[in-house]
Amino acid sequence: MRDPRHDILFEPINIGPVTSKNRFYQVPHCSGMGWRRPNTLAAMRGVKAEGGWGVVNTEYCSIHPTSDNDAFPYCALWDNEDIISHRKMTDEVHKHGALAGVELWIGGSLIVNLGTRLPPLGLRNHPQQDTSVYHPGQTRCMDKNDIKNIRKWHRDAAKRALEAGFDIVYVYATHGYLLSEFLNPETNIRSDEYGGPLENRVRFIKELIEDTREIVDGKAAVATRFSVGLNDSESYDAFALLADLPDLWDLTVPDYSVEMGNSRFIKEAALKDSVLKARQLTSKPVVSVGRLTSPDTMVQLLRENVQDLIGAARPSIADPFLPNKISTGNLEDIRECIGCNVCYAHDSLGVPIRCTQNPTMGEEWRNGWHPEKILTTKKRKRVLVIGSGPAGLEASRVLGEMGHKVALAEKSRELGGRIITEAKLPGLSEWIRVRDWRITQINKCQNIEVFPESFMTSESVLELGYENVVIATGARWAKDSIGRHSNCDFREADIGMIISGDEVLEKPVKSKSKFVVYDDDHYYFGSVLALELKRQGHQVTLVCPAGRICSWGEFTDEQTRSNTEVIQAGIKVINNYKIEAVTNGIAELSCVFSGETKEIFCDFVIPITRKIPVTDLYDDLCSKKQEFRDNGIEKIMKIGDAEAPSIIAAAVHSGYRSAIEIDNPASKALNFAKREHPLIK
Ligand code: ADP
Ligand code: SF4
Secondary structure, X not given: OOOHHHHHHHOOEEEOOEEEOOOEEEOOOOOOOHHHOHHHHHHHHHXXXXXXXXXXXXXXXXXXXXXXXXXXXXXXXXXXXXXXXHHXXXXXXXXXXXXXXXXXXXXXXXXXXXXXOOOOEEOOOOEOOOOOOOOOOEOEEXXXXXXXXXXXXXXXXXXXXXXXXXXXXXXXXXXXXXXXXXXXXXXXXXXXXXXXXXXXXXHHHHHHHHHHHHHHOOOOEEEEEEEOEOOEHHHHHHHHHHOOOOOEEEEEOOOHHHHOOOOOOOOOOOOHHHHHHHXXXXXXXXXXXXXXXXXXXXXXXXXXXXXXXXXXXXXXXXXXXHHHHHHHOOHHHOOOOOOOOHHHHHHHOOOOOOOOOOOOOOOOOOOOOOOOOOOOOOOOOEEEEEOOOHHHHHHHHHHHHHOOEEEXXXXXXXXXXXXXXXXXXXXXXXXHHHHHXXXXXXXXXXXXXXXXXXOOOHHHHHHHOOOEEEEOOOEEEOOOOOEOOEOOOOOEEOHHHEOOOOHHHHOOOOOOOEEEEEEOOOOHHHHHHHHHHHHOOOEEEEEEOOOOOOHHHHOOOOHXXXXXXXXXXOOEEEEOEEEEEEEOOEEEEEEOOOOOEEEEEOOEEEEEOOEEEOOHHHHHHXXXXXXXXXXXXXXXXXXXXXXXXXXXXXXXXXXXXXXXHHHOOOHHHHHOOOOOOOOXX
């Protein structure tokens, strides 16, 4: 039953001419699906509406071929075929009584039009600005005629939005795209009525809001996405000039690494103070985000009049049913986002988003997976899952919910595998949610039995004779230099000087020592391990063959803050060097470009290069095929890091997939080949 304190979240609200049934608002967010994957997209957005979101928006939606963000997937409303695609999405959203919104988007100097090959339009002659792309192309400096054209294209796109069935149409004036260039005095160097004083710099946005309102003509609401920041007083002056023009303000802050903050650095409700100040300047409803997963925080934001609607991108990805769970009072079932930004990373990689917490995200259409519904098995099997990391926990949960009889065996006293260790590292405490949510679900399921402190051997597995055995025994950091920059081990290695990334956390070195962390992994682990060792009082040097530490963190939006934290902690960083040898208290380094060598004195080297799957049990069982058949075992599967080490999201996905495949072994071949084929005319 719903806690009456949360009732306020379910009060309807008028947004101009339309009404949202509640305060849950899925703000526009990238999906990695875009116009090329309309079925995948419609199914994903539809599940959000089914889960109770009052408003479900698209991602950024290009109004015209001069705004093309290939190879990043984006939506478009260029022509009739786009209308048909979007219709699919709006139908799915309307089916569940939610409103559908579209974020009309104009590129600017952040893009380079790699698909259409038309020069991008900007306010200056300027190199494209996306630092994850660094394309040599530049924008074309816009003239008055371009402004006129863009107004027409925006109006035309708004017309198409209505035809596609949208209830909310956006003017998108932030995130560094063209309209924010107009606002910014550094980028807006125009000397006409669109440049100079603030009144002039807001003119284009004002015109677009007015144009859109005229086109939608009371059939849809007009929203504006806009940034305000306490350190940017002019942003409030600009906001005040537009304050009552749109029907809804979708407010964020000028720093994307706060808005989309990785949980290593940014916690829940980080936008509150910035938004509150703007809220006081408008009579129109305001929505804002802040990785909000706690209903109490949400209520507080509404009561304190910070905002009128609870905006969410990531919390709606991790749990599309978050509103319904609050509505029914099933708060312990909320699958809280951990703020890892793995979703966003994959959009930037040009593939559908995925989620560490929600393995069904992006698989709604292709595999027919659903975050809350799992088909009950027709034939109940006895399944033994070995290992309780993210893969084993997820496999056990799903198998249990399918109705199988599950035994989960874990050698340690505590469940969670790599999550237990990693969540204790600096900044990663929220990662424990991956484990805790699954344990809560497992504890509720009558047909799952958990056996901690149960080290399994091939003999004990054979003895138990379960029909299916799922091996989720994980992986361990290697103690060699084989990785992205080397196919072979250290030329020489003093074995006493090499400690693995697991060992150093399991048995911390007590005496203050000189550590070298050799990061050829390029994600968070090398950096957080270095920070942890520093916290323990050691001297730490991070050696990395790439030009920057935490290179993959570019995609999860943590690279900059991570490097800042590492440097400020007093960790010495050596980039563009490999480690060749570790002997006699010295690590010998060589430059990846010139081969030039240097030496550093150290007590220990920790290679963060690759992980080795723990497969002794699997291999042992496989070598005893006849015996396991004699003992009634039909199938043995290896999943998660034990199959192929990767990010936690991959282990959770593997756990979910393995459970489904126990009932339907053909699914891999059939479903993963299901793709969005273009219509051949
Ligand atoms: P993944 O990411 O694939 O889920 P983890 O490394 O997080 O993998 O978890 C693997 C888990 O398997 C660890 O908790 C580990 O203690 C457990 N484990 C490994 N070998 C055995 C075994 N032989 N018997 C029981 N548990 C095991
Ligand atoms: Fe949250 Fe990570 Fe899932 Fe994104 S991938 S929604 S950040 S848990």
